[in-house]
Amino acid sequence: xxxxxxxxxxxxxxxxxxxxxxxxxxxxxxxxxxxxxxxxxxxxxxxxxxxxxxxxxxxxxxxxxxxxxxxxxxxxxxxxxxxxxxxxxxxxxxxxxxxxxxxxxxxxxxxxxxxxxxxxxxxxxxxxxxxxxxxxxxxxxxxxxxxxxxxxxxxxxxxxxxxxxxxxxxxxxxxxxxxxxxxxxxxxxxxxxxxxxxxxxxxxxxxxxxxxxxxxxxxxxxxxxxxxxxxxxxxxxxxxxxxx
Numbered sequence: 449x450x451x452x453x454x455x456x457x458x459x460x461x462x463x464x465x466x467x468x469x470x471x472x473x474x475x476x477x478x479x480x481x482x483x484x485x486x487x488x489x490x491x492x493x494x495x496x497x498x499x500x501x502x503x504x505x506x507x508x509x510x511x512x513x514x515x516x517x518x519x520x521x522x523x524x525x526x527x528x529x530x531x532x533x534x535x536x537x538x539x540x541x542x543x544x545x546x547x548x549x550x551x552x553x554x555x556x557x558x559x560x561x562x563x564x565x566x567x568x569x570x571x572x573x574x575x576x577x578x579x580x581x582x583x584x585x586x587x588x589x590x591x592x593x594x595x596x597x598x599x600x601x602x603x604x605x606x607x608x609x610x611x612x613x614x615x616x617x618x619x620x621x622x623x624x625x626x627x628x629x630x631x632x633x634x635x636x637x638x639x640x641x642x643x644x645x646x647x648x649x650x651x652x653x654x655x656x657x658x659x660x661x662x663x664x665x666x667x668x669x670x671x672x673x674x675x676x677x678x679x680x681x682x683x684x685x686x687x688x689x690x691x692x
Contacts, residue, residue: 450480451502452689455493455516456509459486461628461654464507467682490515498539505537507682510624512574520545530582532575535685546688549579552680557583557649560670565618565647569594571635572623573602575649580620589618594637604638613641619664621650626658634659644668648669653678 452474454464467506468482485496490512497503508516513532517523520533533545558672568591570577577593584591592612593602603612622638625633642648648664661671 450500450504451479451483451486451500452504453483453496453500453506454509455487455496455506456512457486457488459484459509461655462509463678464509464682467679468686471686479577493519503538505535505685506552507685508534508536510574510576510632514578517545519543520567521558526550526582530578532578534575534579534681535688537688537691546685547579547582548681548684548688549576549677550582551684552677553579553651554583555680556672556676559676560647560672561587561618562647562670564622564645566590567616568592568618568620569603569608569612569616571619571621571637573599574622577622580622580651592616594635596636608638610638610641613638617643617646619646619648621648621652621658621660626650626655626660627652628654632659633656634663639663639667642667642669644669648672650674651677 452579454462462484465482465484472480487493513534516533518631522544524546527547529544530547530550533547535546535548537544565591568589570580570591573593573595581591594605595602621635623635625635642664646664647670648661649672650658650661651674652658656673661673664671
């Protein structure tokens with residue numbers, strides 16, 4: 449029995465186990481299972497590996513997409529460029545890290561991207577934001593980070609002036625704000641400045657219409673939630689784990 453899984457903290461609302469369990473049943477894959485490994489510190493990854501010798505690969509979610517890099521013996525070049533890892537394959541040589549978020553984000557972002565979406569705001573500065581940054585650079589989209597606290601290379605939410613909002617018509621939420629069960633949460637951007645020219649993309653997938661996206665929808669903006677990206681990165685992880 450091949451074992452796969454997910455590390456992170458907390459994992460109460462995780463999509464991954466349900467997705468892979470249903471995938472295995474639907475595709476009649478009888479020799480695989482997928483489990484959640486909720487670890488309060490990244491140091492406990494050692495125990496997960498030691499106690500689960502049948503583990504062949506695992507995904508990584510908040511807050512360990514950057515911390516896990518220290519545990520790897522090898523890093524895929526794209527993941528190295530991004531500086532964050534959400535998929536690990538266990539080989540005879542050890543742990544090899546990949547980033548499947550970037551490809552999944554890119555393919556789903558392009559579904560509604562318009563020619564005028566040339567400047568973006570990335571809300572949040574964590575591991576998921578790094579994959580977003582990588583894709584925007586690849587697509588030639590100018591971006592600015594937005595953070596709750598002042599830091600080098602990032603605007604604060606208070607600095608989102610009418611000029612900034614008018615110029616940056618692509619806005620990506622890479623924070624967990626608004627995710628179940630605290631669905632009332634949303635990034636503190638000036639929503640009254642959102643127009644039909646804007647494109648709001650939320651990496652959150654549950655609920656499907658977050659408070660952030662609802663604000664955009666009410667103002668006629670393009671909107672996209674994170675569900676298709678999540679499915680895309682999961683399928684890419686499965687492909688990597690089964691590569692020879």
